[in-house]
Amino acid sequence: MQKRIHVAVGIVINEHKQVLLAKRPEHLHQGGKWEFPGGKVEQNESVTDALIREFKEEVNLNISSTTEFMDISHDYPDKHVRLDIHLITDFNGNASGMEGQQVKWVKVQSLNEYEFPEANKPILEKLIHLSL
Ligand SMILES: Nc1nc2c([nH]c(=O)n2[C@H]2C[C@H](O)[C@@H](COP(=O)(O)OP(=O)(O)OP(=O)(O)O)O2)c(=O)[nH]1
Ligand SMILES: [Mg+2]
Numbered sequence: 001m002q003k004r005i006h007v008a009v010g011i012v013i014n015e016h017k018q019v020l021l022a023k024r025p026e027h028l029h030q031g032g033k034w035e036f037p038g039g040k041v042e043q044n045e046s047v048t049d050a051l052i053r054e055f056k057e058e059v060n061l062n063i064s065s066t067t068e069f070m071d072i073s074h075d076y077p078d079k080h081v082r083l084d085i086h087l088i089t090d091f092n093g094n095a096s097g098m099e100g101q102q103v104k105w106v107k108v109q110s111l112n113e114y115e116f117p118e119a120n121k122p123i124l125e126k127l128i129h130l131s132l
Contacts, residue, residue, distance in 0.1 A: 004082050019105070038058075068085075
């Protein structure tokens with residue numbers, strides 16, 4: 001049995017009710033798809049700590065607090081993940097792809113125009129029904 005990878009996923013929402021997406025580099029697992037920024041939670045790190053670290057590293061945003069939104073376990077053929085999804089409404093800085101990846105602010109109601117990893121389906125449904 002494969003070990004489940006604990007991933008912190010951040011949905012940051014700006015004052016225009018847009019959320020930040022980043023494009024996963026082609027060579028990575030689920031490459032070429034759009035994602036919410038985030039990454040693996042390290043040992044002795046909280047999900048919030050992981051998001052603070054990953055948001056700075058990946059998209060150059062400073063965040064300080066998060067709130068729980070959803071918890072999804074999903075088995076890809078090649079990887080088992082647990083997505084610990086948090087919302088972020090307090091942030092500063094201008095989002096930019098620090099690893100050369102495309103980043104984009106997208107209206108919640110337009111999220112269905114983007115291709116996400118399979119595990120993200122319930123996230124999109126919940127966001128769309130919140131009608132932010
Ligand atoms: N960040 C993020 N990961 C997602 C989403 N949906 C989804 O299935 N995943 C999966 C893809 C990957 O298997 C895993 C995230 O791992 P990752 O490789 O990006 O982790 P990381 O940023 O810590 O990267 P690294 O240190 O391994 O380079 O979670 C999502 O919306 N955002
Ligand atoms: Mg990542």
